[in-house]
Amino acid sequence: MIVLGIETSCDETGVALYDSEVGLRAHALFSQVEIHAEYGGVVPEIASRDHVRKLLPLINQCLENADLTRADIDAVAYTAGPGLIGALLVGTATGRSIAMALDRPALAVHHMEGHLLAPMLEADPPEVPFVALLVSGGHSMLVEVRAIGEYRILGETLDDAAGEAFDKTAKLLGLGYPGGPALAKLAKQGDEKRFSFPRPMTNKPGLDFSFSGLKTHTRNLWLNSEQDETTQADIAAGFQLAVVDTLVIKCRRAMQHTRAPQLIIAGGVGANLALREALQQAGKKHGWKVSYPRLEFCTDNGAMIAFAGCQRLMAGEHTGPGLQAFARWPLDQLPPLGATA
Ligand code: KG4
Ligand code: ZN
Numbered sequence: 564m565i566v567l568g569i570e571t572s573c574d575e576t577g578v579a580l581y582d583s584e585v586g587l588r589a590h591a592l593f594s595q596v597e598i599h600a601e602y603g604g605v606v607p608e609i610a611s612r613d614h615v616r617k618l619l620p621l622i623n624q625c626l627e628n629a630d631l632t633r634a635d636i637d638a639v640a641y642t643a644g645p646g647l648i649g650a651l652l653v654g655t656a657t658g659r660s661i662a663m664a665l666d667r668p669a670l671a672v673h674h675m676e677g678h679l680l681a682p683m684l685e686a687d688p689p690e691v692p693f694v695a696l697l698v699s700g701g702h703s704m705l706v707e708v709r710a711i712g713e714y715r716i717l718g719e720t721l722d723d724a725a726g727e728a729f730d731k732t733a734k735l736l737g738l739g740y741p742g743g744p745a746l747a748k749l750a751k752q753g754d755e756k757r758f759s760f761p762r763p764m765t766n767k768p769g770l771d772f773s774f775s776g777l778k779t780h781t782r783n784l785w786l787n788s789e790q791d792e793t794t795q796a797d798i799a800a801g802f803q804l805a806v807v808d809t810l811v812i813k814c815r816r817a818m819q820h821t822r823a824p825q826l827i828i829a830g831g832v833g834a835n836l837a838l839r840e841a842l843q844q845a846g847k848k849h850g851w852k853v854s855y856p857r858l859e860f861c862t863d864n865g866a867m868i869a870f871a872g873c874q875r876l877m878a879g880e881h882t883g884p885g886l887q888a889f890a891r892w893p894l895d896q897l898p899p900l901g902a903t904a
Contacts, residue, residue, distance in 0.1 A: 568869025572646025640872020718770025
C-alpha cells in the first residue's frame, strides 16, 4: 500500500510517500521558520496561508522523486490534530480532496502518534512495548506504548513544554526564534557548571514535568548578570544541562516503573544532541535500549504521518468524509489499531 502523508499542524509543510512493502519512497519539507522569525513566533494566519502555497507543489515534487503518479496513491493520511486549527484545515481539506478525486480512503492522523512512531522509520526499528519520551514545542510527556494504538500517559508537563522552555529561554538570551537549536549550539561553548540551576520536580515522586520555575530562575540569573557573551553561553549550557538531567531522571523512573526494555525519544527536542547522548549513556548503564529517529524526523515531517497513517489504514481504518480537524486531541483518546474499521 502506498500512502501519501500530509503534515501541516504548525509551521512546517511536510509531505511523504510511504510504501508498506519497501518503506519510505520520498519525502519533502518546507519550513516556515524564516517567515515567522521576524515576529518572534509562529503567526497562525501566515502559517495557514503558506501551507496553501506550498502543499501541492511539495506533493508533486514527492511523486516525481519517487517516480510515481497520482494513480499510484492507495490512500491518504493527513494530520488532523492537535495543532493550529487553520493550518490543520489546509492539510485536512487537501488530503480529503485528493482522496475523493482518486476514490481512495483517507485517514485523520494524530500528530503525536506520528512523532511516537517516527523511530520505526529507521533501519533497526524499536519493537513494542517501549516507553517514549515525547518532547516537542507543544508537548512534553512520557508514554507507555504497549502496542501501536495502545498508549498510556505516564507523565506530562504541568506548564511549559520542553521545547517551549528552550525557545523562551533562547528569546530571553537574545538568540531569536526558534531558539532551541540556537541555544543548543551556544551551550557547546559554555561552562555548564558556572551557575547552578534547579532540576524541577525531581525531588518529588511521579513522572510529571514542570519547566516554568527553571525558566524564571534563568531569567533572574540573566537579568542580574553582566550579560556578556561568556555569561550568555554559560547560562545556555547550565540551562540545557538542567533540562537534560531532569528528563533523564524522569526517563529512568519511567523505565523502572514499567520495566519496559526500550526507550525511544521523539519530538523536536529529540534533535538535541546533549539529550540523546545523556539518554544513550543512561540506557547503557541501566540496561535498556535507546532509539530515536534521524534528526530530520525528530521535528515535524510528513514521513511520520505517512507511516503512522499506513499502520492504521492497513488495519482497515479510515475516516469519514467530513472535514474535521482538532486543535486539541488527547493522545490517550485514540482508538486501538483497527477499531474504527
Ligand atoms: O516537534 P516539533 O518540530 O514541533 C512541535 O510539534 O512542537 O518541535 C519543535 C521544538 C521547538 O521548540 C524547537 O526549539 C525544539 O523543538 N528543538 C530543539 C532542538 N531542535 C528543535 N530544542 C533543543 N535542542 C535542539 N537541538
Ligand atoms: Zn511536532
